[in-house]
Amino acid sequence: MQGDFRIGKWLIQPQINALQADGGTKHVEPKAMQVLVYLSEHTDEVVTKERLIGAVWADTFVTDDVLTRCISELRRAFEDDAKNPHVIETIPRGGYRLLASLDGTLEALQTRGGPIDSIAVFPLENASTDPDTAYLAVGIPGSIIHSLSQIPRLQVISWRSTSSDENRQSDPLAIGRKLGVRAVLIGRIWQRANKLRLHVDLLDTANGEEIWGDQYDRNLTELFAVQDEISREISQKLRLKMTGEAERRLTKRYTENIEAYQLYVRARHWCEKRSAEGFRRGIEYLNQAIQKDPNYALAHAEFAQCISIPCYYGSVDPNVAYPKARAVALRALEIDPNLAEGHEVLATILKNYDWNWVEAEREYKRAIDLNPNYATAHYHYSYLLAELGRFEEAIREATEALSRDPMSALLNAGLAFVLLHARKLNRCIEQALTAAELDPNMTLCYWTLGTAYEQEGKYREAIKAYGKCIALGGAVAFSRAFIAHVHGKSGERAKAWDAVRELQELSKTSYVPSVASVIVYDGLMEKDLAIDSLQRACENRETNLIMIKVWPHFDNLRDDPRFQEIERRVGLRR
Template sequence: MPQDGTEHRKLAAIMFTDMVGYSALAQRNEAFALELLEEHRRLLRSVFPKHHGSEIKTIGDGFLVEFSSALAAVQCGIEIQEMIAKRNSANPPQGIFEVRIGIHAGDVVRRDDDVIGDGVNIAARIEPLAGAGGICISQQVFDQVENRLANSPKRMGQVKLKNMMRPLEVYWVGYEGAASGPPDLVRANKSSETQKSIAVLPFLSMSSDPENEYLSDGLTEDLIMAFSRLKGLRVPARTSSFAFKGRNEDIRRIGQQLNVNTILEGSVRKVGSRLRITAQLINVAEGDHLWSQTFDREMQEVFAIQDEITRAIVQALEMQLIGAGDQPLPKHGTYNTDAYQLYLQGKYHFYKFTGEGFKRCIECCKKALQIEPSYALAYAALSLCYQTAWFYGYLSFEEKLAAIGPHDQAAEKAVELNPNLAETQTALAIVTCWNVRDWSRAEDCFKQAIKLNPNYVTAHEHYAGFLACMRRTDEAITHARLAQQLDPLSPMIVMHTGLAYLFIHRYDLMLAQAQTLFDLDSNFFGTYWISGLAHWGQEMREAAIADLRKAVMLGGGPVQLADLGCLLGRLDRKAEAQRALEDLAELGKRTYVQPAYLGFVHASLGNHDEAFACFEQGLEHENASVAWIREYCIFAGLDRLRADPRFPALLKKIGIEP
């Protein structure tokens, strides 16, 4: 439309929308707020054209939309709210967003691409009255839609608006899934509730023997998992809580960073078989203690202590936050304290994330299972350790095969012993997804894990990867965001969220994740890996090469080196790409390198026979990387490889569509 300043006066229905709580969310987590805003905009823009709505402009986190009829505007608003309600019902509380909508019909002035006038101003001023998830309409709109909706609008009353001489009658529009009435009639408006949340900080080990640190760490993690299974309570995951281990920070600052309103901290002292455990629950806003207690018991009573702490916290919070009545406490995986201590030692070594740590974890879990053969959690931990060590090259395919046989019998055994734990279902989901590629069974396991514990971050993290591989990008992003909300200070989770954007080509959001990573740890290899891939996608090739080189230098493994080699090959810098291949081969003498990584570099150099040989070997080795061949080849522009007749046959073996 020409920008000639011409004005046209007309009658129209005007819709104003607003994303509830966006400003506060942006202050707490700018990157996540941006991601949620983008999803919100994508969803709403899919509805406007269905009702012949004309998007005039975005105003911050809201929309100004023009309709030719009041009925079309209201029907559009109803569809938007029903769609968002359905989307939110599939997500835990920390992953939802809500919208307010205001609609007025009246005289407006169209000036170039904008709309101005009293009709616009009234729609903007009644929008906040709608409440979260609500639709507020003026008397003028009500007169046109009163008998034409499935649910008759409810009168809210008269309101005095700024710069209006007379009060305005406003109404609230109901829809499927809406609250039972307008905001002033609903006793407990969902959006006004304080988010129920608790962070469990690492318990301090007071034992003289540093070897007993596993016990304080293990008790902390068990309490995190116990609270995460309680409905209506948001609990930051282990990595975010343990980011404060050994740091003397103000409770208010910790609460702000983790976005919680209560914090549990304590200490553990073990002398022989005697335990002294202290615990205290702190109100973040006031800094005062809601509850505290000291437990002097025998080691044999450690499970009873955990139950008492969990029950005491639920009771202490119930008056403040929960109000949900008694909830069953999660069951322990074993009551054999020797097996339990070995399990905790195994988890302690696992989180060192080193080759030696993985080895010690495997040893401890196996010893625990010798004592307690029915210990499902130990089998799940063993499976996760095998998979992680193998994926990151600390365990060769031959060693893995010799240790656990084809696929992963530990995961199968874990679910067989206890199918009602998120940990066991997730362990099996990871194996069936990335190794066996039984996509249907993998998704069933992921869904069951999340149903059992919506706060289990590992399930959301791997399910997001699965969904991205299946090209279900909106769902993938939802679960990646949820994982990041549950574990906001985990560099690995932030990195994986960035990767979720790679295959939908949202390089701007990838760079936002890279900035978050830089703020968390400027020396983390993933910071430069994510920014390198984003710059590659934006065709900022020299910046991409520099970033990927730095990722490799900072400790990135075979995958980062392969990305660098593939990019160099695509830029016809063959000598440098060949050197990357040689470096991968040399690295393979010291650690396990998934064959597909070499295949990507070969493909970039036009060595298709070698590339397909590598991919076939990756299939034989049950590598996770083969699941990404289709998407990676599209991203990297390996079009000649994709045009090869062998490529569709390869994808068929993997079990995905071309």
Template sequence: MNQPRKTYLLENYSLVPDEQLLSRSGQPIHLPKKPFQVLTYLVEHRERFVSRAELLDRFWDGKDVYDDALRKCVGAVRKALDDQSDHARFIETRWGVGYRYIGPIEEQVVRDETTITEIEKTRGVRIVVEEEEIQHEPAAVERPGIDFSPAPALSLPAPKRHTKTVALVLITLAVAIGAIGLVSYRRRPAVIAIHPAQIRSVAVLPLRNLSNDPESEYFSDGITENLINTLSRIEGLKVISHGSVFAFKGKEIDPREVREKLGVGALLEGSVLKSGERVRINVRLVSTEDGEVLWASDTYERAIGDIFVVQDKITRSVAAGLRIQLSGEGERRLAKRYTDSVEAYEAYLKGRYFLNKRTPDGIAKAIEYFRRAIEIDPNYALAYAGLADGYDKVYWFIRLPPEEVMPKEREAATRALELDDSLAEAHVALATVYGNGWDLSNAARENERAIEISPGNAESHHNYAYCLVHLDRPDEGIAEIKRARELDPLNVVMNVDVGEVLLYARRYDEAIEALNHAIGMDANRANAHYDLAQAYEQKGMDGEAVEEYLRNEVLDGESQETIAALKAGYAASGLRGFWLKKLEVARERSKRSFTLSIIPARLYARLGDRDRAFDWLEKSYAEHLPTLVDLKVDPMFDDLRSDPRYIDLLRRVGLQA
């Protein structure tokens, strides 16, 4: 009896899924089991991109391999089809999305006219092929023919014509095995691999937003950040911060690359699909040493109201996968919730999403969402901490006068701490308020408390580093800023600030090395070039210094006319001529727009005009500018340090002379 058989014609290739047969112009092409399965799956789902996670879950069961196996698999398919990834004819790769079959195709359904003997010969070959492993397979090549004789080691007789009954049994057995496999796949439970050693470091990679709706990006990013912050509460666990892990967003990654760049033993990755009032989350914990999946979740598909339960399950499972034994206090920290309102939580996530953009429009939207979260839940301490952070960014990024924003920042931070003294973010917010108000001792205390609560909070270590340097404890400050960088190694801001702290500590050679490294990461950071110029100037390297100062001006958006004037000033009388022109530009600008009084103060100090420098410093003091905490460490003020007026100003600001 003839059986219907589906055949795909891919240009001059023929793909027969039921026989696991790929041929070209009638000549069979050897392709191992996994690549054949992947090719067939892509062909059968050619109307869409198929994600890496979907292929890994379907064909590797999501627990024993990683993306490297998939890349080799797709590479074997391309080799068999003589397809080049840079000029793809059959398989298209879209980074961060997946793979799709794009080649010509003609689908045929035919009846098999071969004899039972021929069917069995084909099956005999297929059994051998299925047992091959791709990692032992050389590059796929066309074969002139296939030897249908049995392998000698099996000691099997030559193939004979069998009865239809035997054929039927084989078919029934194959179907049964397939059905068992299907049931096993569909019912696959969460898996935890047995790993011999405890892992003390992890990176939570940005969860993929599967909704194809950019408006839902806040949710996937917010869940990612929540997992980072929650895991950071585990004592002794190094958790990479937001700034570094989001450098991997939307990119194809290899766990070994993550290990190399972030210095972690494991990574957590997955996806989020938010649709109306439902949310679906898939995550897995992967060893960066060998790509082994240490833990893979069931699909968490719940009502949006259960999001807190899902997050709690994930963090506990990750801790178990890392083989971390939690203390009673550790358990309580992981289980802690900051609101029971999903609506308030979503507003908070949107606030964080927009605040991370660091744009005036983004900061304004963030403040609106934090306020909305507080309206929904007036006891939401985390939202108050976010609001305080938002007001702080208003000062630094929008440049509003401090008297307009600092009182609001203080009010929000204080309220956050009143509601929850055990909230690290609240202590960070209050530390920032104290620092902006020149109260460095209390700022240091609050940062220490934040670090005690959440040892893996990079922002706490970063802010504490500056407190320590301003408090004349440079070695401790350097240790803290390096710890912050360790927790956030790909964050350019963190790398620039390592250089700046070294500059303030007067370790110029190390500062130059660190700042050049940061510029290598992102050459468009204006302040990195400015700090590097200062380090060069302190070492008497005037030519190198003015080059970096000019790069800073270009990146800050200065006009070509101004750049030419600064160059002319330097050509006429060296760095002094450069600074004189810079002062002239600052004067003209102050007539048209708000200018921080610290700017002319620094320029006059650099040019040796002490009286005018102190006039402007007194204005900065009267305006209570937060930047006055830099008085002791900013190299621009070095020529003032012996002046009694400077010593008196340090005393009034609260800095020991």
């Protein structure tokens, strides 16, 4: 079953594991959704447990209990009574049957007319050999996404290409149907010197027909005007009603400087890699962009992100990075008080450095209110929710972020990280491996994988994943500490103590957070040394203390009153 479909009053959205009815949304586990989809594909049939398990868990051995839990979760979501079912019936010694009738697949729903309320925007096909054009092939759709996101009640999804041949050759219409959107935007770009040719097509996913298409032959200096024109045309062809304010925001330009814009696009590409090299190059490009246009609010907001996020990986002193990031974020909001990106990065600073959880949550919500399609805001808000222990909300928010950009390695890794905190290890590993396939060089994937494997007692796999982090040059101190933690837990204490000395030596030439020592000492079961290091981390306002409530590497310390006092100081215990 492709795309969305209905069961009774419920709109089922498999792509985001959601059920909607009566103005509310409920999220279920991905495997539970797969069970529901399979039952929906076999209506009026009794589907045996063996058949369901074979379809949903094809390569994994699971017991009937796992399937039973999925059915129970679906019944709770549907408010269905097992004794008097109206959605899913249990057939004794037989299996399960879907009782409720389906009401329209996505294709049927799309033919009913009315405004088109969802769109997936694809990267442009680069028909040039100029490497600069490759950035525009991603940057132009990114700008169009940003513009279309200003339209109320329009769901905008980014679909990016990956290196896999399968993805490159995929049919955009088929992908659009799978995503459950009503339209897709595709196109090609050619560039020769200062000349630009851009061809775009807006297609109806229901029937594959062209809603609108055009070709633009312009100078590169006219790029912004072309982007404005495309956004206006799309909004008109989708038959969307907009207020004057929405129309103004649709074509709002954050810079008139083409060079600054190109530098910003390059910077975003690098910053999203979440690697030491990525942050270094991103900051370099953003510095240049701001020099070209000091009033480029988006560049200021992205600059604040690039400065502050390395603190999360323990590679930068928070007392150096966050004050600078705050100044840059406030400058972005001074230029544009309604910039969602500015409110989002300010929220991150309030959370990670000020430990002001209430104000941080308020700023995240403000960013999402300003731009509900802003995936990064949903992504970082999910971290706050997870760090507070609000796991169901966190998973929902991380899933919401991913639904806006399903091929983002970062957002896939982010969901995996949230699942790790929620101790849903099987899903976490599955999600982290997906992220690693999308970008094999993303540190967060392997950090998350290593921790999940360690929690499962798979120490060899954990060390291999942590070692990948070191090879990538990201979170080096933490990665060494993680490996030492495994050595300590597995009885190789000499190797763990060697890591203590390595971290001390490393601290002579680069920043090493005290939390790294906490991790090593925890693995060695040296509680007093771990608490001493934790207290130093608190005095230094180290970023990773925000995870103190949920991080697995702190589990052995939780019952210590000194640990609980630090939780209070961070604002995570009353």
